[in-house]
Amino acid sequence: MAISRRDAIKFSGLAAIAATTVSVHADSNGATTASKRVLLSPAPVPAAKGKRVVIVGGGPSGLTIAKYIKKGNPKVDVVLIDKRPVFMSGFISNLVVTGVLPLDFITHDFLEGARNGNYNFLQATVYDIDRTSKRVYTNEGSLKYDVLVLAPGIDYDYSKWSKGDIELENTLRTKFPGGFIPGSETLSLKSKIENLEDGSVFVQTVPGGNYRCLPGPYERSCLIADYMKRNKIKGKVIVLDENPNITIKADGFQSAFNKLYKDYITYMPSTNITSIDPHNQKITTELGEVINFTDAALYSRIRGNKLLEIAGVSKDSTFNKGEANIDPFTYQVIGDKNVFCAGDARPMGFSKSGNTANTEGKIVAANIVKYLNGENLSRANWKSPLTVCYSAVECDPLRAISVHAEYSYDDAKKSFGFANAGTMEKWEGAEGLAGGKGLKEWGNGLYRDLFA
Ligand SMILES: Cc1cc2nc3c(=O)[nH]c(=O)nc-3n(C[C@H](O)[C@H](O)[C@H](O)COP(=O)(O)OP(=O)(O)OC[C@H]3O[C@@H](n4cnc5c(N)ncnc54)[C@H](O)[C@@H]3O)c2cc1C
Known part of the structure; x- marks a missing residue:
């Protein structure tokens, strides 16, 4: 070569x-x-037959963009790269770790998506990106792009807790993973929950910033308490929340905590953790409280995936460091219109959720097709993604609460806020049961859209 x-x-x-x-x-x-x-x-993919779009990241964002570029223009050559051999979703995983749904429900086949979507899938890890020669370097070789899409999701940011102590960070990642990057963490969490017994004290932390899946830690706390209740385990779930209040669907979660799990869940808002002793399993807070725990899912703050830094396209956003430095209306990197960034790595304050990444992915794909046709993208091309998010609060029968929202841009504040938002937080009645049904249907619909 x-x-x-x-x-x-x-x-x-x-x-x-x-x-x-x-x-x-x-x-x-x-x-x-x-x-x-x-x-x-050369990476083991066929020679490009037309303009090539390389997409890094096969989460809901990258999978949607790959499929919908091909739908928009079948002549565009698309290569989707992901380091994982198998897709496992974060969404719905709280129901899997608590034994309500099987692992199969959230586990899917990248190759099926590629066959049905008529694009190439390369299982490889991207190490570097040269934006001058438009080349992506992977452990399977390198390939050139005309347009690059970075949808690599998030990384954890343990610095607030570890203060640079790598050994502490490594112990926390290994012993008490947050469970918000699916894969081994999901399996660890599942076995932790299966090992709960009388006297167990399980800590679930909720980070500050715009963390991935706002309702996720509260949903999980409900479902672990529900697991204890169903299995007659006399245990406790302690929710240590860095935020002053439950960040979303607050009425629904608070009433579930009070009415369903009064004897199981202790909710502690505005809790700043000052130290974690992972060996003696003790957390100390700013107010001097000491919390002893038998097990935990310690969800740290998050940041943009480090690949964005490697590619030289990251900035510190309002919420989290290392997120993409893009034009928020076109998703193009500032100063390099051939590179788009989307999904949870975006800096806009949209909900970091699967549904948002999926609906946004369709908009980004349509814009990439236009851009490849020579159209200059601008604010006029912007459309709002849609966030639809169900959270289970009880398993038998399955009851869920939900939120839906779009976004609009406030020119004075120079930021996006919710528009046309609504919640359904009444889990007790028929609406809660309909929410439970809706949750499963929503999940299946999203998998179908990503892979079928
Ligand atoms: C427990 C939990 C519960 C959730 N609940 C909900 C919910 O109820 N509803 C909802 O809508 N969302 C939910 N979410 C959030 C949702 O899963 C995420 O917001 C969504 O997955 C983000 O999609 P993404 O494509 O941007 O990133 P990701 O899904 O993280 O995908 C990024 C992909 O990039 C790949 N990648 C990263 N770096 C590289 C590299 N260097 N080389 C190759 N590949 C790379 C990764 O392997 C990964 O597959 C939940 C998440 C979790 C963890």
């Missing part, structure tokens, strides 16, 4: 990244390394 001068210069940086991740050793004449061969070799 011909290597441009730009690629050769780039390699000096890549080798440093690869040295920690790919085994580096000199070949027989000592002139090259395994990492150089792998990273600079």
Whole structure:
């Protein structure tokens, strides 16, 4: 493969990244390394048949964008890259970890999505992006793009708790994962819940900032309490909330805490954690309270995925560091219109949720098709994504509350706020039962849209 001068210069940086991740050793004449061969070799995808869009991240955002670009213009060549071998969703996972739904419900096949959507799927980890030569480097080789979409989601930001202590951060990640990046964390949480017994004290933290899935930690607290109740386990769930109040569907969750789980849930708002001792399983708060726990899901603050920093397209947003530096109306990176960022990595204060990423993905896909046709994108192309989010509060029978909202831009404040928003928080009556049915139907509908 011909290597441009730009690629050769780039390699000096890549080798440093690869040295920690790919085994580096000199070949027989000592002139090259395994990492150089792998990273600079062509990725195993067919040659582009038309303009190529490379999408990094096969979550609801990237999956939707891949499918709907092909629907918008089948001639566009689309490659979706994800490091995971199998898709597992965060949405609906609270019902899986508490044993209400099987693991199969949230586990899906990337290849099915690629076959049905008629795009290429590459299972690989993206290590670097050269926006000058428009090339993406993965552990399976590199590939060129005409348009790049970054939809890599979030990373945790433990700095508020760890204050740079890597050993502490690693122990927290391993022993008490937050459960908001699906995969092993989901499985860990499931076994933690299955191991609850009389006397268990389970801590669920709620971070500040615009964290992923606002209702998620409250829903999970209800469902763990419900699990204790159903299985006659005399335990407690302590919800340590950094926020002054329940951040969304507050009436619904508060009344579920009070009426259904009075003996199980202790809710502590405005709780700033000052230290965590993971070995003795103790949390100390700003007010000097000491909370002893037997197990926990310690959901830290979040940030934009570090890939955005690697690509040189991140900024510190109002809410979280490292989110995408994009024009909020077109999703194009400031100063590089060929790169779009979407999904939970966006800096706008939209709800970081699967439904938002899915409806937004359709808008972004339509805009990419227009852009590839030579159209200049502007604020006139902006449409609001739609957030629809159900949260289960009780399992047998399944009852759920919900929220739906669009967004509008406030020019004076230079930020987005909710528009046409509404909630359904009456879980006790027929509406709560309809919410439970709606939750499952919503989940199935979203999986169908992503993969079928
Ligand atoms: C417990 C829980 C409950 C939730 N409940 C709800 C709910 O009820 N309703 C709702 O709408 N949403 C819910 N969500 C939120 C929802 O799952 C997320 O908002 C959504 O997944 C965000 O989509 P995304 O595509 O932006 O990011 P992600 O889903 O995180 O996808 C990003 C993808 O990028 C890949 N990736 C990252 N870096 C690289 C790299 N360097 N190379 C290759 N691939 C890479 C990752 O493997 C991942 O597959 C919940 C989430 C959790 C965890």
